[in-house]
Amino acid sequence: MNTQFKKGVLELCALTLLLEEDKYGYELADMLGKKMTVSEGSVYPMLKRLQTDGYFETYLKESPNGPARKYYRITNNGKQRQAMLLKQWTEFTNQVNSFFEGV
C-alpha cells in the first residue's frame, strides 16, 4: 500500500480508537499493528505528530504494575479532524466501490 495513503488511514484509525476512551501507547500500537499491516514502531512517530498538531494531549497515569504509563487523550481539534478524515474516507471508498458495482 502507498505509504502516504497508509499514513492518513492510520491516523484516522488512531483518532477513532481514541474517541471511545483514552489509551496508552502500547495499547494503540498493539491494536493498530494487529489489525493493519503496519510495523508497531511507526505508530509512535504518528502519535507524536498528532500530538504536535494539537489533536492529542498526553498525561501520565499510574499503572497497576510498574511505572506510570503515558496516556493519549483526543482534543476537540482531534475530534474535528477525525470527523473530517472519516468523511473523506467514506467518500473516497464510495467512489472506488462504484467502479466495482455490477462487475
Place this chain on the structure above:
Amino acid sequence: MNKIDFLNELYYYLGSLPKAEKEEIIADFREHFREGEAAGKTEEQICRELGTPFECAKQYVGDAIEKKEIAPDGKKKHSKTFWAVALAWNIFQAIVAIPITMSLFLAVAVMIVAFCFIVPAVASTAFLVFAISSTVAVICLAIITLLWAVMEIKFCVDRINK
C-alpha cells in the same frame, strides 16, 4: 536484536534532534518494551513487531536522515564487498606475500652467514653474531606477521558473516 541494541540504534539514528526530544522518544519505546514484556513477549519478538530502528527514526526525523555510513557504535561502516576484498588481500598476504618476502630476507641472511665461513677474513665474531641474530629476527618477524594476517582474516570473516 534485543532491547538495548534497538534503543541504542534508535537513539543514534535520531541524530541531530534536540536531546530532550530524543529522550522522550526513547522513553516511549522503553515503555513499549516494558508493556510488551509484561504481556509475555520476548525482547526479540517486540523488536520484530516494531520494525527496524532506522525505519522508526526516519519517521521522526523525516528525510533529513540519510542512510548514514557510520555504524551506531561510531565506527565507519563498510559494505560486505569491502570486507570480501580485505579478506582476499589478507589471504594473499598470508599465503603468498609474507612467505616470499620472508624467505628472501632469510636467504640473504643465510648467504651472509655462509659468506663468513667461505671467506674467513671477514668472519669476525661480531659480524657472525649480527648475521645469525638477524636470521633469528627475520624468522620471528615472519611468525608474527603470519599470525597477524590470520587474525585479520578471522576479523574479515566475522564482518562478512555479521
